[in-house]
Amino acid sequence: xxxxxxxxxxxxxxxxxxxxxxxEKFRTDLSAVxxxxxxxxxxxxxxxxxxxxxxxxxxxxxxxxxxxxDSDERARIISLFPRKEGNALKVKAVF
Amino acid sequence: xxxxxxxxxxxxxxxxxxxxxxxxxxxxxxxxxxxxxLTLMKESALREAHEVDERIRRGENVDLLAGIPCAVKDNMxxxxxxxxxxxxxxxxxxxxxxxxxxxxxxxxxxxxLGKTNMDEFAMGSSTESSAYQQTKNPHDTERVPGxxxxxxxxxxxxxxxxxxxxxDTGGSIRQPASFCGVVGMKPTYGRVSRHGLLxxxxxxxxIGPLTRTVEDAAIVxxxxxxxxxxxxxxxxxxxxxxxxxxxxxxxxxxxxxxREYFSDALDSSVRAVAExxxxxxxxxxxxxxxxxxxxxxLALPTYYVIMPAEVSSNLARFDGIRYGLSIDDEERSxxxxxxxxxxxxDTREYGFGKEVKRRIMLGTYALSAGYYDAxxxxxxxxxxxxxxxxxxxxxxVDFIFSPTTPEVAFRFGxxxxxxxxxxxxxxxTVTANLVGVPAISFPIGFVEENGKKLPLxxxxxxxxxxxxxxxxxxxxxxxxxx
Numbered sequence: 001x002x003x004x005x006x007x008x009x010x011x012x013x014x015x016x017x018x019x020x021x022x023x024e025k026f027r028t029d030l031s032a033v034x035x036x037x038x039x040x041x042x043x044x045x046x047x048x049x050x051x052x053x054x055x056x057x058x059x060x061x062x063x064x065x066x067x068x069x070d071s072d073e074r075a076r077i078i079s080l081f082p083r084k085e086g087n088a089l090k091v092k093a094v095f
Numbered sequence: 096x097x098x099x100x101x102x103x104x105x106x107x108x109x110x111x112x113x114x115x116x117x118x119x120x121x122x123x124x125x126x127x128x129x130x131x132x133l134t135l136m137k138e139s140a141l142r143e144a145h146e147v148d149e150r151i152r153r154g155e156n157v158d159l160l161a162g163i164p165c166a167v168k169d170n171m172x173x174x175x176x177x178x179x180x181x182x183x184x185x186x187x188x189x190x191x192x193x194x195x196x197x198x199x200x201x202x203x204x205x206x207x208l209g210k211t212n213m214d215e216f217a218m219g220s221s222t223e224s225s226a227y228q229q230t231k232n233p234h235d236t237e238r239v240p241g242x243x244x245x246x247x248x249x250x251x252x253x254x255x256x257x258x259x260x261x262x263d264t265g266g267s268i269r270q271p272a273s274f275c276g277v278v279g280m281k282p283t284y285g286r287v288s289r290h291g292l293l294x295x296x297x298x299x300x301x302i303g304p305l306t307r308t309v310e311d312a313a314i315v316x317x318x319x320x321x322x323x324x325x326x327x328x329x330x331x332x333x334x335x336x337x338x339x340x341x342x343x344x345x346x347x348x349x350x351x352x353x354r355e356y357f358s359d360a361l362d363s364s365v366r367a368v369a370e371x372x373x374x375x376x377x378x379x380x381x382x383x384x385x386x387x388x389x390x391x392x393l394a395l396p397t398y399y400v401i402m403p404a405e406v407s408s409n410l411a412r413f414d415g416i417r418y419g420l421s422i423d424d425e426e427r428s429x430x431x432x433x434x435x436x437x438x439x440x441d442t443r444e445y446g447f448g449k450e451v452k453r454r455i456m457l458g459t460y461a462l463s464a465g466y467y468d469a470x471x472x473x474x475x476x477x478x479x480x481x482x483x484x485x486x487x488x489x490x491x492v493d494f495i496f497s498p499t500t501p502e503v504a505f506r507f508g509x510x511x512x513x514x515x516x517x518x519x520x521x522x523x524t525v526t527a528n529l530v531g532v533p534a535i536s537f538p539i540g541f542v543e544e545n546g547k548k549l550p551l552x553x554x555x556x557x558x559x560x561x562x563x564x565x566x567x568x569x570x571x572x573x574x575x576x577x
Contacts, residue, residue, distance in 0.1 A: 092438060
């Protein structure tokens with residue numbers, strides 16, 4: 001069973017604020033799911049490589065060239081900014 | 096159905112405007128109860144329909160899908176239209192571009208009626224985790240439509256659209272198709288572009304059609320399939336016109352029945368319907384072969400490690416900075432300063448629902464230092480095992496058949512508080528996503544519960560990129576019931 005501290009730590013890593021009352025609920029739920037993975041832990045996978053890409057699919061690479069959106073698209077993206085100054089996205093100080 | 100409507104459009108028996116108005120009339124009458132749609136696009140739909148009618152009047156050649164009204168799951172971007180993925184965190188999000196599939200539908204002249212309800216960010220099997228509304232199963236409104244593409248399935252089953260698009264990460268097209276008595280298809284991974292689909296788990300997600308008939312699924316798939324430079328894992332295979340390859344002849348085809356999918360635990364009425372379907376395939380000339388996929392029991396736990404891991408990383412983008420909900424709580428207690436970090440915490444706390452938080456946290460845990468090898472790497476190794484077993488099985492058989500779901504549609508609330516029992520709903524569907532093969536769910540019969548006949552789907556999985564094969568086999572089955 002995960003401890004309250006572990007749940008709080010995971011929530012911090014995931015950048016999710018949690019009310020105190022929610023911690024207990026997540027503790028039970030997450031532990032139940034993690035317990036259900038026990039069968040996975042017992043599986044014999046010696047000598048098996050981790051799965052990487054699907055058959056028939058290759059990572060598509062392209063040249064690292066900046067492609068600017070047209071002015072309409074740019075305006076649509078900027079209109080979604082929660083906070084802005086002119087056309088610049090406004091962000092809080094990191095520290 | 097689409098072919099017939101196309102004929103009627105061409106010979107003047109109906110118009111696209113008339114078909115579109117019929118759908119909106121039906122929506123007005125019944126969607127208050129069913130709740131399939133989150134956003135309606137009546138004005139643009141009627142305009143698009145009118146344009147198609149004009150083109151037909153001028154004698155232009157139009158595509159099979161031209162003028163056909165459809166619905167799009169709310170996790171696909173339609174430019175200028177609210178796109179929420181049924182989450183409060185995207186409540187005010189107006190998509191700035193079209194998803195590739197949407198662009199393709201627009202290009203052939205399909206008419207978009209609106210955006211359909213879903214489980215929040217496609218996480219769920221009942222559409223109950225939508226932050227906005229419940230969607231009811233048109234066959235019994237006390238029951239869920241399945242999920243996560245529950246709105247799309249209910250729209251098609253309830254005659255509120257001719258066809259719909261859904262997305263399938265672990266069964267999210269096929270399971271609601273089974274529950275609502277319609278056809279639903281998850282193409283091979285890489286077959287259909289994911290560009291403009293709000294990502295859930297990028298190595299598993301595929302977009303596909305929900306339709307009334309197998310031929311309709313083939314028609315829609317033909318139009319959305321194909322390589323796309325905007326999708327980093329798009330397959331190098333030109334799509335084809337699948338609807339032209341439905342011979343209905345499956346003589347000599349070998350259909351594998353995995354014994355692990357028909358264990359003693361399988362509900363007896365579901366088993367009976369599935370066994371009748373197997374018998375029907377035999378009558379149609381297929382050879383039924385008993386096979387074994389020994390690692391099947393590991394598929395669900397493997398899925399529930401890999402999917403949340405990808406979820407936790409994909410949903411990190413919803414941080415309240417560039418778009419969507421952004422909580423800047425100046426009122427936080429004076430002891431806590433409200434900086435960037437607090438904006439992340441608060442935005443995600445209020446913006447995400449319970450199931451989304453649960454999966455992000457599970458994934459974060461599985462990827463965190465000390466657990467990465469035990470969970471994530473282990474799961475990816477088992478995924479390789481599963482793939483090998485499928486490769487082996489497909490040396491011997493053409494298709495693998497099972498029920499799509501271990502049960503018929505359940506009642507609201509039956510599993511909402513128990514994540515594990517909800518996850519079991521995906522037991523037959525997750526493996527196709529993990530290994531990447533195409534799979535189709537199509538109606539195979541009904542199970543009677545409390546005097547109501549509830550539909551059940553059968554699932555055919557095929558070889559990688561053999562959409563043609565499973566469509567033809569499902570078509571043969573469907574036709575034999577007429």
